[in-house]
Amino acid sequence: MKKITMKDIALKADVSVSTVSFVLNNIGEKMGISTAVINKVLLVAQELSYKPNMIASSLRTGETRSIGLIIEDISNQFFADLAKVVEDEARRLNYRVFYCSTGGDGQRAEELVNSLLQANVDGFIIAPTEKLEKSIDNLVKMHVPVVMIDRYFPGQSVSSVVMDNYEGAYLATKKLMDSGCRNIAVVNVNSGMIQMKLRESGYENLLKEHGLYDESLVLHVDFQDSESDKITKIADFLKLHSKIDGLLFLSNYLGLCGLQAFRQLGIEIPRNISVISFDDHDSFRLHTPSISVVAQPIVAMAKKAVDMLVSQMTSGKQAVIENVMLKGDFVERESV
């Protein structure tokens, strides 16, 4: 079962390899190949069930029709959903996707960028971790197309697609307030990343506008902490501030830990405390009671990111920076 190449087709169809290449790339007509020859080549290609060798084509053209997707953790549902939409959308445009998880580790992230660069991906979609800023600077300097998703570095001239995190948190906090909560706490991760800061600002500003802000009701846990450490920290925080009657979790894994903390402490939602989390998750839908969330518009974000990247990749080097912000969806459930 030898590999069929263009040479085999050329031989059998009694034309040159160039002609075969033109026909198979659908530029036969443009190159003035006669219809008869075009049809013959097509027929022979089919008979031999020819499959183009993308490696050879990539070497020659310098393009791989592939996209590198760098995310934090593929086993986090938010990223898995994101990856799936990116994959589907890319396939539709005849691109392949390489996924990689950084695990929040800056060094690993940098290695991944290099390794994808070495694989000659045509462009990157990146949900960056903190230490990735200079790697991305490098990509930009090398004129490699990049689109950031979910997060970005303020001040860096790179295209991005994000949710309006400030507004999402602002409105979620307002929901809690409107439902009667007056001691609304927030749980955030200790992170310099802009999307987390904006979420916290949304929370903070809404409360300040109503004179309800209390700095001691802000808890930061470390991303690197184990799940049980996070749960313990949240539980301790809740024990310390028993007046808390509303709680906003700024990411899905924080919310998941929080639910376990409530359970340990026997706190009932929404009787004792009203709860909203960022990012939707099966467990929030399924929880008793179900948990209201600020869901990211994952499908729209992923599609937009792919489209922006592809247009960067195909439109030559004039890098048009585009920063897109999409509205989140508030999903009302039983927890408020």
Next chain:
Amino acid sequence: MKKITMKDIALKADVSVSTVSFVLNNIGEKMGISTAVINKVLLVAQELSYKPNMIASSLRTGETRSIGLIIEDISNQFFADLAKVVEDEARRLNYRVFYCSTGGDGQRAEELVNSLLQANVDGFIIAPTEKLEKSIDNLVKMHVPVVMIDRYFPGQSVSSVVMDNYEGAYLATKKLMDSGCRNIAVVNVNSGMIQMKLRESGYENLLKEHGLYDESLVLHVDFQDSESDKITKIADFLKLHSKIDGLLFLSNYLGLCGLQAFRQLGIEIPRNISVISFDDHDSFRLHTPSISVVAQPIVAMAKKAVDMLVSQMTSGKQAVIENVMLKGDFVERESV
């Protein structure tokens, strides 16, 4: 920022490209290159921060150091966890992984196999869907290394790594029986796939051994049904058979639907009914009460699959078929 090639190094180090290639592939010594030259080449390569072009190397050698991983759905936690371990293990061995989701669609699966074949992956790890049998036959005929994971086709001579599904279901059913259940139902998906059949057999045989088997307590739903359809079917089934006091779900998504059905009907676990599901999931840990599960040994399975594949890929064409079966882990929680 021009791409640095071996030619650039050769020029600067004043040696031939062959010499550069030998040194950079760590066979300099074997080829009898002098230590002085080796060091010079290494130094120059570092100075120019040379990165090998894997595309060119692949074209020449016919190897891509990449693995195609075909699974059902990356947004299912079981597969996401599996993919992550496969990726890590492959990276350790200096291989790259392409993930693809079939969505349970046979045609899509076949396209994916072809597309990965065209990308010249060196081998496949596949969690096959029903219609994939002949595609896999083809791979075997073409001497492409393949390892099946999670499922396999009985009678097909292909290496595989699976859990002992029969025993897992047998022991889970026994747990239910030992805890006092006498009307133990099972929810399975309508699938000809061996792993699902074996699970059902484990359930069936344990009950038959104790004279407790009742065919009417076996429910099959369609994989293609929407989530809400599955929930409805399970709820209807529960209403019809109110005597059910134990329930075994044969996959995680069935279990998740089941939890929602219980909720709709106001059924309390484990007071009204004892529950065990296959495959662990965040939601099972977090559910109130937490749900006991038969967890697959994901890490061990994934590592074993990668190791087997790599040894197939490197050991030439003598395809040693190896069929590995690993024990599942019963995770006891509050639902029984």
Next chain:
DNA sequence: CTGAAAGCGCTTACAG
């Protein structure tokens, strides 16, 4: 309307 030839960046017999 079509073909011969160079070249993408490597690897690897072959020669000396």
Next chain:
DNA sequence: CTGAAAGCGCTTACAG
């Protein structure tokens, strides 16, 4: 101990 050269399978100016 090292180099010249062929070749992997394509694409694409160039020539006629």
